[in-house]
Amino acid sequence: MQPFVLFPSMGEYPLYDDAVYDGLSAEDSRWRAYAEALRVAAPGRVVLDVGTGRDALWALVAARAGARHVYAIEASPAAAAAARRAVASSGFGGQVTVLEGLASDQVLPVRADVCVSEILGTIASSEGAIPILNDCRARLCTPECVWIPFRARTMIASVDVGTPALDPSCEPLMNRVLAAAGGAFGPRLCLGGPAWSALVSAPAVVESDVFDSRRPPPLSEMSVEVELVSGKATGLLLWTRVAVASSGREVDTLDGGTRAWAPVYVPVPLAGRVRAGFTRRTGDDGVHPDYTLAVDGVPVWRSPHHVLSQEKGVTGRSSN
Numbered sequence: 230m231q232p233f234v235l236f237p238s239m240g241e242y243p244l245y246d247d248a249v250y251d252g253l254s255a256e257d258s259r260w261r262a263y264a265e266a267l268r269v270a271a272p273g274r275v276v277l278d279v280g281t282g283r284d285a286l287w288a289l290v291a292a293r294a295g296a297r298h299v300y301a302i303e304a305s306p307a308a309a310a311a312a313r314r315a316v317a318s319s320g321f322g323g324q325v326t327v328l329e330g331l332a333s334d335q336v337l338p339v340r341a342d343v344c345v346s347e348i349l350g351t352i353a354s355s356e357g358a359i360p361i362l363n364d365c366r367a368r369l370c371t372p373e374c375v376w377i378p379f380r381a382r383t384m385i386a387s388v389d390v391g392t393p394a395l396d397p398s399c400e401p402l403m404n405r406v407l408a409a410a411g412g413a414f415g416p417r418l419c420l421g422g423p424a425w426s427a428l429v430s431a432p433a434v435v436e437s438d439v440f441d442s443r444r445p446p447p448l449s450e451m452s453v454e455v456e457l458v459s460g461k462a463t464g465l466l467l468w469t470r471v472a473v474a475s476s477g478r479e480v481d482t483l484d485g486g487t488r489a490w491a492p493v494y495v496p497v498p499l500a501g502r503v504r505a506g507f508t509r510r511t512g513d514d515g516v517h518p519d520y521t522l523a524v525d526g527v528p529v530w531r532s533p534h535h536v537l538s539q540e541k542g543v544t545g546r547s548s549n
Contacts, residue, residue: 233393233422237402238351238493241417241517241534242409243305246403250283253347256262259485261347262473263352263377264290268476270375271296272345277369278302278343279332279361280348283340285325286314287377291387292321293378299325300341333364335517341370344440345377351419351482351493353436353469354509355534357516363446376440380472382479383436385455385507386501387462388427390420410535416531419491424466429457435507441475449518452508462499465522465530495522497529 239249242440253261254406266524267276267287272295278288281301288301301316303309309329350356358381360392394401395418406416433455438447457465468482469490483488506523517534 233424233427234396235389235393235418235419235494236399236421236491237406237415238355238419239402239406240350241355241357242406243309244405244409245282245305247542252488253282253346254284254286255452255488257488258484259471259473259480259489260487260512261489262477262480263287263347266474267291267343267345267493268294270377273297274342274375275339275344276300276345277337277365279344279346280304281308281327283308283311283313283315283317285327287347288312288325288327289316289319289321291343291345292319292324293337296343297325298439301325301327301335301457303327303329304331304336312442332361332369332549335369337369340372341365343375344370345490347470348414349378349381349490351417351469351491352467352520353383353471354394354438354516355417355520356517357518359438359449359518360511360516361445362440363449364419366440366442366446370442372442374442376442378471378473379475380439382434382438382470382472383507384432384468384470385435385457385505386428386466387430387459387464387503388420388424388430388466388494389461389463390422390424390431390494391425391463393420393494394546396421414535415532417493420466420494421491424492425470428466429462430457430527433457433505434507435505449511450509452506454504454506456502457499457505459499460500464494464496465499465505466492466494495530499524
C-alpha cells in the first residue's frame, strides 16, 4: 500500500472548520512551545493575538498567564463570534477583547508589548504573516515588543515518495479550495505520510523570517538558490520550522510532534547535484505570496495564491 497521499493546502484560505480547530487545540509540541513562550512573556503586559481563531487559544493562555490585557483579532465573523463565546465562558471577559476584522483595519487604545500569532502556513509565509505582522509592528506594537513566534523558516529537500495520489476523501475540501481561489486552479498539494523517512537529500533553508523587533522587518519579496545533492528523487518537499522563542528547539513539521503545517510536495524527477531556486512575490491581494521553484535555472513549479494571480501571468505549471 502506498504510504503517501496528497491533499490540498487550505490554510491560505478562509476555510478553517471545527476539525482544523480541534487539531490546533491539541497539546502537541507546537502547543507546548507557544504556551511556554506566553507564560514567560505575557505577565503584566498588553498582548496582541493576531488570528485568534474559534477558541481564542493564545489569547486565553496569555490571560491565564497574567497578561494585563489581551486584544485578540479575528478576520472570520463566525470564528470571532465563537472566540467571544469562548472568552465569556472562560471568565476572562474583562481581560480579553475580541476584535472582528482584518488586523490592518484595527486601532488599539495602547500599543502591545507582546504579539502572538499563528498565521504561518505549509510554506512558512503562505498565510500572509510577513505583510500582516509588519503592519502590526509599525502601528500596533511597541518598539520593544516580544514576538511569538520569533522566527519561521521554510526548508527544502529532495524526496522519493513514489507516485502518491490525491486522497479521495479530500474531494469536498478540494472543491472548497477551488471556490475560495476563484475557480479552475492548481492548488498546492500537501504530502501525508512518513515524510521524514522519504528525504533523499540534506535539507536546506529557502525562507528564514525573523519577527523580532531588534531586527529589520522581513521582506515580502525574495529569491534564493540552494544546492541539493541526492540519489534518485521523485520531487521536492517544502516544509515549515518554527522557533517560537529565540531560544529552544524549533517545532518541525516533519518530526511527527505536531499536526500543524503539513509539507508541500512538488513532483519533479531529480538525481545528483542540482540548484533549486525559490522565489517569493507578493500576490495581487497585497497579502498572500505567490511562489516559483526552479531547478538549474528552469522553472518547474509556479504556485499562485488564487486564480486572479494566475490570470495575470504569475503562474505557468501548477502544483498538481
